[in-house]
Amino acid sequence: DEESVLVAATLVEDAKEGRNLSYILSGKCVKSYIVYNNKWFRWVLYLAIAVILAMAACEYPAVPGMELPYWATMIVEFFCLAYFTVRICHAMTFQYNNVFFKDTKNVVVIVVIFLTFLDMICFIIWKNVATTGRPIRWSRFLRPLFIINFPDGKQIRRAFRNIRRTVPDIMNVLILFLLSVLLFGLLALKLFYRREMHYPDGSPYFATYFDSIWDLYVLVTTANNPDVMMPAYNRNNWFSVFFIVYVILCLYIFMSIVLAAIYNNYRRNLKNEIKSAVFMKRQRLAQAFDLLKVLRNDVPVITHSRWRQLTSVLLPTKSHVYSDLMMKILDDDNTNVLSKKNFLNVADLMNVHLSEVKDRTTLQEKLFPNLYNHPISKKFKMIVRHRFFRYLFDLMIAINALFIALDLDVADWFFLVVFAIEILCNLYVAGIKEYFNRFWYTFDFLVIGSALIASIVEKIMGRSDEELQTLDVLLVLRVMRLVKIFGSIKRFKVILQTLLNIGTSIATYGGVIFVFFYTFAIIGMEIFSGLIHYYGYGEKIENNVLTAFCGNEKLKDSFFYKDQYCGNNFNHIFKALVLMFELMVVNQWHVLTSGFVQVTSKAARLYFFTFHMCTVVIVLNIFTAFILEAFILEY
Amino acid sequence: DEESVLVAATLVEDAKEGRNLSYILSGKCVKSYIVYNNKWFRWVLYLAIAVILAMAACEYPAVPGMELPYWATMIVEFFCLAYFTVRICHAMTFQYNNVFFKDTKNVVVIVVIFLTFLDMICFIIWKNVATTGRPIRWSRFLRPLFIINFPDGKQIRRAFRNIRRTVPDIMNVLILFLLSVLLFGLLALKLFYRREMHYPDGSPYFATYFDSIWDLYVLVTTANNPDVMMPAYNRNNWFSVFFIVYVILCLYIFMSIVLAAIYNNYRRNLKNEIKSAVFMKRQRLAQAFDLLKVLRNDVPVITHSRWRQLTSVLLPTKSHVYSDLMMKILDDDNTNVLSKKNFLNVADLMNVHLSEVKDRTTLQEKLFPNLYNHPISKKFKMIVRHRFFRYLFDLMIAINALFIALDLDVADWFFLVVFAIEILCNLYVAGIKEYFNRFWYTFDFLVIGSALIASIVEKIMGRSDEELQTLDVLLVLRVMRLVKIFGSIKRFKVILQTLLNIGTSIATYGGVIFVFFYTFAIIGMEIFSGLIHYYGYGEKIENNVLTAFCGNEKLKDSFFYKDQYCGNNFNHIFKALVLMFELMVVNQWHVLTSGFVQVTSKAARLYFFTFHMCTVVIVLNIFTAFILEAFILEY
């Protein structure tokens, strides 16, 4: 009987937390499941995933200064993988085997762990036996799968599920779009090829069908507008009609339809997600109810004593008073027992914070009650709470802005002290707990606190070699103070509040994009690392054969070199991630592509095309769909 | 009494057509109103607006070969304005004066007509009296107001009303966004100024606050990414964080929020529009009912005889049978009279096509009944209607595509004849009326028909001087044939059908964008025409002082000249409109801007910034909102 209370409590906890991992409802399995959900084990998992992803900085091609020998990174990797194995085996202990192996995410994790071990063994053999050829760690691009496929990455997995479900539905639009590009490519080839025109750099204009399609695909991303049109437009004004029709159709109409189709599917999937989450929650609560129920007049109910048993397991830190209060709230038909209908609300109730009144007194009130409640102190609190007090400090920020704009650094200590005093006043009045519950107060505290520390450090250390970097940090902090004024203007408050509310979801999409970035970055590093280097520009560097043209003679006369893009390369993970970001912003992506095409072959376009399709056309549009929906619901 | 029937009929007609112009409900005024709504007067108005807009091609700076002396364009303009005056005076005859002058659109038209006359007089005096300085036609940019402000441009006015109502609601987001740009601009200036870096062309990097803001605003449009980052990124990898944070915040988050806010407002406004349109319709129908009603058992109704009177005015071409049928449909409670509730449906019923059965026979059946109904003919019709017949011709299109791809023009006559035969078969089976009701049939007819005519013309005329242009037309038509295959693939049908359904609304937004383009083009021509010319490129042209650097020495060493953008100028209206389109596509707009800044001053940035804000940030986002909503409703 004690066991069934434990199982019921776990089911209620699942419903409260929105967990949907299945497990066997026996005492042993449930205990194992509770250990599995321990937050420390979860945080170690997050750490292990972060570490295995971060290894890319130390593995070849490593970030300069962070290189580690291959056995060192492999030992770290081994411990991460070992923890993953333990974790996944732990999950096996409380699940039926057929359920466990039917779950794709478990299978994916097992396969990736296996492939990574295989890759490590291959690499060690290759490294030590074969003396020629550069050994490749070919499994590294699979690492982000750990983020998605452990049950702990619920949010991000949901976003990926949404993408997976949306893609088939927008396929028709995408195929129609790509067919249109093929058709226009044929037309452009026929129209322009026989006129033998040239781009400004002398390269031929729409010379082959493949180039024709590529140029037009790039035009849909707008990256080569108007350059792609200019030779034809200069020849005959009417040729502009071709490009205008193409852009209107493929960019403005088709791309809007892609967004519309994605938005439509996103909303539908969201609705289904919510429905199934609610269903899952009710199912768990119903199971818990069945375990706890007692028949009273042939009606199954939960009695007061059963409820006490449940809450003593579910909320061990809370008092009996609290438990009775909860029961009173749930029992809205005043029968002194909980019907099934009553009980189904327990998870929602637990997610509402019922704060007990005694917590309201601030720390300073507890420590110095006489001082805190003294008339002078009360008068002071009244002043600080008055809106003129806030206006005064908003004015100080404005004056501070003026000083920054005019490059007057002398008064900075004065402003720092003034803002520090403001913080102390607010802290005194609001109390620590209340203070750090407010976003703008916390923001203020962090910015001014960091600035104070940095200023003191700078004062003590004196102007050292790194003076510029301390100054930069101070500068950023100084300008960030001005941000606070946005938070105090009423018309912006609702926008910023909305942004804060959807902040975690935005972070989820940040995670999704990171997964794509990391995967493509690793693949890109395997293909393109070491082909392009940044050595600087100028005559001296150009005269040295080794350093000229980004260290690769093939880039001579290329736009990539002329635009001084040598710094955009795949030579280590951070460079590669920045390059991914630049490609996501789209502009000049065809020039970046052309650089890597020039040092390899035209097949490299496939890599950049795939990245654009995945990240820009699909993920960014889903992100826009998410913002649209979130803003419409919140605003 | 006959008068009240006429008034009632007019009110019903208004409700059917969705007209909402107010007028006095007297016989004389209504007759005047009916004349005002005559479609010929309306088409003359459209023509006059088109002509006055087209005058920009002939006025200074005119399209080469289309120049007219100023008095010639002014005479044409005078007649257009005279017609506008007549039209607006006509509208005055059937409206109360206070209603007429309270209506903004009437006031705008009157003011624009007045200003244009004033401008014409000023110009004539300036031209003939003052001998120095170039006289300016300063009122020309107001011409698009005629499109919006005549009652006949209902659709486009509605779109503008939507924009006008949306802008105040998104102001907060836009201001917050612009303030963020200002703040980041300050930070960038502080961070980079003292490091004295340079762009690849040697120009200083974030040297002044104004330049700093400009560069960052351009970055939000992505047009100078990654160039704006490269100098700092090459100096220190960590500076990339600044740009990445900026782009994420200002581009991905703020711009998505702008779209969300616009979409939100668009939906709300659309709902209000529909509500008020429905209200207006019911109001007019209620008025009509009150004019026609008779009391029967103290209940106001419309009797059969009254209905006959109404329909004889409303639908003079239809028979009594048709009128009685309509009444029977409306009278859904079988009382043999129309209650008010019954009558309110009349406008909707009139918009449904009740085609009479006798129309179903095709023309060929009427002319040769024996031949058409002969067994062989019936067999033939069965074959043509069979899906294998369609598959056969789809296959022919695929083969045709192959021939085009392989540049085999020899078989083109064969394909033309084959497709012409297909058209004749379909025409025979479906009949003319049914044939031209189907989009893909009509499309086919136009494409093949034009190709046949062009091919015959080419055959007869022989390869003349303009051979290339005939060939181009044939080529386009040849490739367009392939489009038909999209229409016969099921998965694309629903997308294309949706596109066709929202086609007219898309055209409305095309009109809105044209209004912005025209206004900005005229203003741009007044400011920038003649400053940049296209003379070609190459050594010979660069050695001539007059033709070098787009004919303007200030463009030496500029990106504008290096990228060979001389053809993008304001030298006549068509060039200007193409330039507007390029600016709308955004890419390289800062280079285009820099060219015009170099030949004038940095103040020119204001023109390009305003264009970007109006067209890209507001109108294009509203267009996206429209597509989103339309697609979600239709798909």
Ligand code: NA
């Ligand atoms: Na761009």
